[in-house]
Amino acid sequence: MPALNFLPELQDVYEPLYPEQLQALHQQVVQEGGELASIQSRFNYAWGLIKSADVNDQRLGIKLLTDIYKEEPTRRRECLYYLTIGCYKSGEYSMAKRYVDKLHEHEPNNKQVQTLKKMVEDKIQKETVKGVVVATGVIAAVATIAGFMFRKKK
């Protein structure tokens, strides 16, 4: 199938749907009976949610994906991919890393998985640097306060 990628690119997830579209997807899930809805319509809604800009919507989308993951063993590989993207987008880099690592184990030769893995790792590195900076700052602050208080006590 040349016209349609088998899996989405990471950029794809940054193009939000119109609210009406999302509403329609939601409506379909509800109509089909919530939990009883077919995997596809639930995924559609979940993916629509992940595409949204609101972090809480993204989380709900991830939740739905997790449900699909649990329910449908044959879809697990795919789901890992979507989950990684979803977690990446919503800022849960550790979760994203966990998923993408697992996916990479099973799909070592997949280009898309490799790129995704790389992006997640890069991001984590950046975050780590950020984290270290924050951490040192905090430690410094704490140390200063502590020192200050100690001195005061004395």
Place this chain on the structure above:
Amino acid sequence: MSSHDQLTHLGKSLSLTASTLLNPSQADDHSLTSNPQYKSILHEAVNKNEGGAGTLIRKMKDLNLPFQDKEQDKSGFQDLSLAKDGKSYFNNRYTDLRTSFKIMTHLNDEILNDIPSDVSKSTDNGRKTIKAAAENATDQGPSLFQGFEASIPIIDQLLTYDANDDDDDSGPLMLNTTEAEEKFLLPNGFTQELIGRSYSVNVLRDLSKQVTTQLDFLEVQKRLAENEINELDLKIAKLKIKRDNVFSKIATVEENEFFLQDSLGLVQDRLDFLVEYGLEASDDKTDEESTILGAGRKGAGSVSTGLGNEVSSTHPSKDGSKYLSADSNGDIADKLGQFYHNQNRNSRKITPTLQQYFEKGSMINTIQKAHDDNITCLDFDLPFGTLCTAGHLDHVIKIWDLSRSKQIGRMTGHVATVNCMQITNNMLVSGGKDALLKLWNLNVGVQSFRNVLPTNNSNLEPISSSASCIHTFDSHVDEITSVTVAGENLISGSQDRTIRQWDIPSGKCLQTIDLSFVAIASPPIQVTDSPFLTTTKATAIIGALQCFDAALATGTRDGIVRLWDLRAGKVVRALEGHSGSITCLKFDNKNIVTGSIDKTVRIWDLRSGILSDMLTFEKPVLSVDFDKNKIAIATHDEACKVYDRQLNNLQTCTSTDEASTSDPTIPVSTVETMSYQNGYLVEGRSDGTINSWAV
């Protein structure tokens, strides 16, 4: 985001930092489980592989952590339809959004590691890459993402339809149907004619590209639909299993109902017995109550033995007086009246419904070799209730439990073949070739059988089983061919050309109606009867009777159905039409249905006396029974027929596999008699088999 959230975020990134520095692979687990606040919930809920989310949500509900709407908490996912966005979904009072999100979306290692490799194509170490799957799309089908991409255009389409439709009030569905022919369009407003006229290579190339894309879309959509069908099939299978479970639940509940009703009957009988004979114990209150409460089973046992005692103690007097004139004996009349009133008193009835959930026209149960020869008559009280049968040349009436298809009683007393019987409550009336009409107590018949069977004492058996005969109405001088009970009235028709009306409470014959004029019409019909002289019903003068209050309907050998007023003892109306002797009839408040040797079933309007419908068959009709919807018909054939009055179609009660297996080995047995009630049909066959069907 709240400040708390930010704090958690800070803590999170701290721990993340630390763990990635120290041990990158365990970053996640550590950070997740390091928060003791929800550790226990997490462990309990997430460790369950299947339905983890559901359990979790339930858990949260238990902990009083609902998602906004408490009143509408139906199932876990219903919350999703209520939650307009992710915020309200994850919102709860105990943890912040992010934490609850994390709990709910956590996948534990076990489930994460459990990724099935495609077994179908185990080429490279049983591992199949997504890409390989993509190439082999026929196996795998499109990915979920492709499905998503393919369904977005459809949704867009719908949305535009919706937008257009806002002005004129026709729904999108209407629009779809009206524009069905114009629905298939080429992109950019191209038509097939335009293609033929176009000379621009670029435009055509463009078009072909677009069409290919669209084709791909369609292909994906098709696959999606196929997948959906497969999913639905799976769901249907699952639902079927569910249905079976619920079905068996109904079955057990109904069995329990029967059991309790039985027990209630026993208690009632025991009570009556105690009161009647003044055997009430003085320390009743303390002793009796404690035994009942403490050992119900023991109590029940003593009840049954007590009844056995009653039976044997009352037996001699009854036995002795049986050979006296029954009418003159006041004691008997008392007993009879008492019995009759008892029967009418405990009339609390359960209505079994299980047969409705069987597949229509399927066999529910079968009793092989219920009698040695053909079944002459049978009747049952309720679906899955008690069945009484009698066989040709077999003088015993057997009692069966239809739900277990097991014999639970036998009653002896007749000295020839039993021709006809009817059950009301726990009372059975039977009439036989011995010109005797007997009234039986089924409870006693069952209990004595129960008592006798374990000891296997053949000496006791005939005595105790004949004790179940409450009364013998002995006035007819020839075999009894039909019998009916309605209230206190018992009507019997005999070959001696009389119909007698009996009063059950007193045991007296109230009226004798002479039907000698019927014989005059019989000779010409005898010719058509001749091939079926073997069956008793074919030559019966009074083929069928039914009584309601003072109204009596008779079907006789001359083919005329007569409606009588019992108070005057006169014919009110005669329905003429049948050309052969009538074998069976039944009426309700609207119709009277009659079956005859002339191979027809006629349905008459009771008020006007006009024939409203007629069914013709290939064989003489032997038995007919009906309710509002269906008429069950037994002809001299291998299967019962059920005529649906609403749908106007005829259904046959044959199970295909059964017929094919039994056909070659033994000659086909035919249905001799049949009884139908509330979608439950019992047939008695010429080889002594009894089958029950759901219709």
